[in-house]
Amino acid sequence: MEITHFKENRSLNSSVMGLKEQWNNVIKSEEDQRMYRVLVLDNGVKVLLVSDPKTDKSAAALDVHIGSMSDPWELPGLAHFCEHMLFMGTEKYPSENEYNQYLSEHGGSSNAYTAADHTNYYFDVTPDAFPGALDRFAQFFVTPLFNESSVDREVNAVNSEHEKNIQNDYWRLSQLERTTANPQHDFSKFGTGNKETLDTIPKEEGISVRDSLLQFHEKWYSANIMALSVLGKESLDELETMVVDLFKDVTNKDVQIPEWPEHPFGPEQCQQIGYIVPVKDIRNLNITFPIPDLHPHYRTAPGHYLGHLIGHEGPGSLLSYLKAQGWVNSLVGGQKTGAKGFSFFVVNVDLTEEGIEHVESIVTAVFQYFNMLRKEGPQEWVFEECRDLNAMTFRFKDKERPQTYVCALSEQLHYYQSEEVLCGGYFLYDFKAELINMVLDYLTPDNIRVAVVGKTLEDKVTEVEKWYGTRYKLEPIAEETLEQWKNAGLNDQLQLPPKNEFVPTHFDLLKHEEKASEVPELLSDSSLSRVWHKQDDEFKLPKAVIYVEFFSPLAYLDPYHTNLLQMFVQLFRDALTEYAYAAELAGLTYSLSNSKYGLTLNIKGYSDKQIVLLEKIIDRMTTFKVDPKRFDILKDAYVRALKNFNADQPHQHVVYYTSLLLAEHGWTKEELLQATEDLSVEGMEGFIPRFLTNLHLEFLIHGNVTKEQALDLATLVEEKLTSVSSTKPLLPSQLRREREFQLDDGCSYIYQAENSVHRSSAVETYFQCGMQGTHQNMLLELLCQIFAEPAFDELRTKEQLGYIVWSGVRRANGTQGLRIIIQGDKSPEYLDSRIETFLHKMGGKLEEMSEEDFIKHREALAARRLERPKRLSHLTGRWWQEITANQYNFSRDTIEVGHLETLTKKDVIEFYQNFVRNDADKRHKLSVQVLSTAAGGAGDPNSETKCGIEPADGLAAPPALTRAVVVQDIPSFKQGLPLFPLMQPLIPLPKGSKSKL
Structure with missing residues (x-):
């Protein structure tokens, strides 16, 4: 192009x-x-x-x-602290939360x-x-103020942010990379900072952090x-x-x-291998080569050229070879940004259980691929393909x-000439083989750093990283290993990729029919499927989005069937990688995911060749054969993912438990993990045809597609399923969605769990407010709109309860309610009490609110709801949610905002008094609390954070009128509760009739 x-x-x-x-x-x-x-x-x-x-x-x-590389050596985290403090008031607007x-x-x-x-x-x-x-x-x-009164609180906020990241392997590995760099280089600094670096140590050394902050700001x-x-x-x-x-x-x-022309990884830091024990059960091999800053060469992009080839996933690729050996599951390769003056070239792979025993052989294959690239030499046709794909992407770029x-x-303003600020990251101009060869010259065994990450390395590690406590060992790579890599030679299974056949050639927009509907229309409705369609007349790009739901009661029948479907998704995506990668490069992507209701297939991108990809996917799905070797490898990955839930953030745990407590059906991670013992190749091969035998299909096709084409796409899927898999429709009684349990009026429940990984605890305090509906939806959203900023200001900024403080609407299975989530170092009971105090105070604030301020909030909510999606795929996704929820309220935003404008302050106060106020008759409270039992956590007997600090307002939580009931057992808890009814669709659908265009 x-x-x-x-x-x-x-x-x-x-x-x-x-x-x-x-x-x-x-x-x-x-x-x-x-x-x-x-x-x-x-x-x-x-x-x-x-x-x-x-x-x-x-x-x-x-x-x-x-940024953080310019921190003073004696004050790690000062640039980050400066970022926090800039928000704390200015001369013209001195109030901390004015902005x-x-x-x-x-x-x-x-x-x-x-x-x-x-x-x-x-x-x-x-x-x-x-x-x-x-x-x-x-x-x-x-004119920022940098008030002395804000310093201690924002140091706590920085510290809470750091505490949140301590058990996160991404942050741990990133800091370890810095720690093992040249210790004299600014790259080696601890960029986030914490209370130790910004409070404890400076006070011990007589350093005023505020004075240093002022000096840093004045200087930079x-x-x-x-x-x-x-x-x-x-x-x-x-x-x-x-x-x-x-x-x-x-x-x-x-x-x-x-600018840092000297690289943080000099000769002394290269030819080294690190062994690292992660928090989660992950296995990675990270290969890094220090290279110069390539940004000055953006018009030629030699790093992009090499990354395109090394990270390729098609036939003959490095990934395909390594997967065939059973050593890796995924690979990422290419240029990684450092800072002005230096960058990195990386090849990172996700290792299998066997792969972690073959690290040297994997690195050998990497050098064999580099050798193939040197032998073939830079290819102008590869550059031109990258150039044309980038230009196409820029021309038809979605709005953001x-x-x-x-x-x-x-940020781009710093890097590109003024006229190229928009296109500089896309356009490639000049093919320069010498620059590609220049980068290749850095990709040698003499210039390599290797990091191996895995739980099995416990016996190897001897050192502990200072800021995150990561256990590791760094040692020189053996001379014989380096020689092996230097003499890696060629591998005839590694080849340049073929030319991309998925590059679209037709970009014409199809003619629209007159008086077309503004929302999706039902083109076809039968016992087997429904087909919804909307030809795009808003984004006007040669793109389309296809959704297909394969609804089956088997999907969530029990933990075993749930695991089978999840495994099928992983096996399918794995098997289609080589074929689908070319389409992805050409702007045509697909995803296959599983849910409680079955499979969801999503294809999006240029409409020109979507039917080719769709046909290939359905062909493979209906004739799928399980590769026993890949089954064992992906089963291992799935089991590790289930186990790794324990290392997720506490705020993720409270969300999970809330859903588990209220959903009609929900299998715990433990139940799913136990059921993996029964997974087998034979079971999988029997499950796939059984799953496809009885289905209901729901289609949504939106974009540069006519009605006739949409029906053709749907017919292709239906005919393939019925002819190859003998698919038959489900009974109408089987097409039922999940419901939610209904809490008792005036109740207060507490569910408690423990977390032994993170030092932070968390709470989700949830007030169930009934079923969704236009009136209730807007009252709840308006209440949350009014509460959101004061909640953040009070609970995070002033009381410093934690870095993560969030309030808003929780919606699930047709029900809704107000939720407030906090993750911090205080006990969950204390966090819950502060939430209660805040909500109690907000009752008075609602009463005192002026009509002018109320209207501001109402208008703010209306503006937020009426903001149109900026991308075709985002609008399709919004409509797809309506379809999968069986609501079909495609004009929801317009309808609900129209109703919003009729609501008064009195309506909101009554809603608060009915559902949120401490003594409300219809209050339905569920407090899910995860207590940290890790060393230093609120559940640690030696911890100093078990109790909270005295709040600034001096108010204790209001007395509860209803004694909280502790939920001891989830199944028993559910047995005593009724279920809400299913939501009724906005659009009455035909019952079993068949209508086609």
């Missing part, structure tokens, strides 16, 4: 006060209707303006080209992150409130290394005026962006959420 530039006019040296330069020549896709302009302010701030008159959300992001409260009242949200050499701040908000939000945002970088937060991206409904000129006015006063200190979009663009 030829690369086309779409340019606007260009002008430089603007005469606007505060503005130095202006570019209007930003290259954009011909499908992109937004307008763009790049500015450089007098103070050096780079700005990308995005004008989108149709946007229903405005957004902005500012990226400071400084978040404003966003909450105007349907917005915000966040930030600190990376190695970047810190990024971003938000979104309703378009009408954008000027006010951008004003508050700008003040962070003009300079306008000339800041990049701002804003997206709004205003014109470019209006956005320009707004931005120049708000950001022209950011101080320019003429800072030089830090404004917040996500500006976040990425603000």
